[in-house]
Amino acid sequence: MRFEDQRLRLLEDLKAGGITDAAVLSAFGDIPREDYVLPEFKEYAYRNRPLPIRAGQTISQPAMIAIMMSELKLRPSDRVLEIGTGSGYQSALLASIADELCTVELHDSLSLGAQKILRAAGFKNIYFRIGDGWAGWEKAYPAYKEFDKIIVSAAAEEVPPRLCDQLAEGGIMVLPVGGNISQILHIIVREEGTLKIRQDYPCAFVPLVKKIK
């Protein structure tokens, strides 16, 4: 089956799984996942599964990305922070909806690979940083502003405090919190200065490597 047809089938799977957000579905229809997986896994690109990428990491499962992106309630005006650039696939989905994406990756080989493919794909609204996601986008950076949305693609044993500091009023953060084997997705909203946390969806992500507290 052609990749285009496989992509349409993935869209049907996502809809059947309860995804209704039109922007999220249209992003999945636009971004070619086969470009972000290892060459030897291209034929499996549209399985609704995580797949291995370089540096012992994984490209997340489409169904999980779709749930997280729906929970973010993405708007075209959003400034988004992504922790765990990885393959760059989710970065492409996010940047195709939001105004600006800042993405942080620990492994330089992964970040550089993602930078190459996302630039080749024509994205001009993505800013890359190689470094520790526990620190977020560092207030010391020029033009630092708080984020409307924050998404973390690796599992932390606690909610990283510096990410909470970088969430704007009315902002939403989605992240897996728990141990190495399994976690619960946390959806955090900053309302009138306080953080409201909802826990939903069991999940299994690679660990958010602990660098700083």
Ligand code: SAH
């Ligand atoms: N969204 C990516 C998911 C990659 S898996 C995709 O779909 O391809 C999670 C990523 O988080 C890995 O690339 C891993 O290297 C990265 N990561 C783990 N700990 C990190 C940390 N402390 N800071 C930044 N990135 C981290």
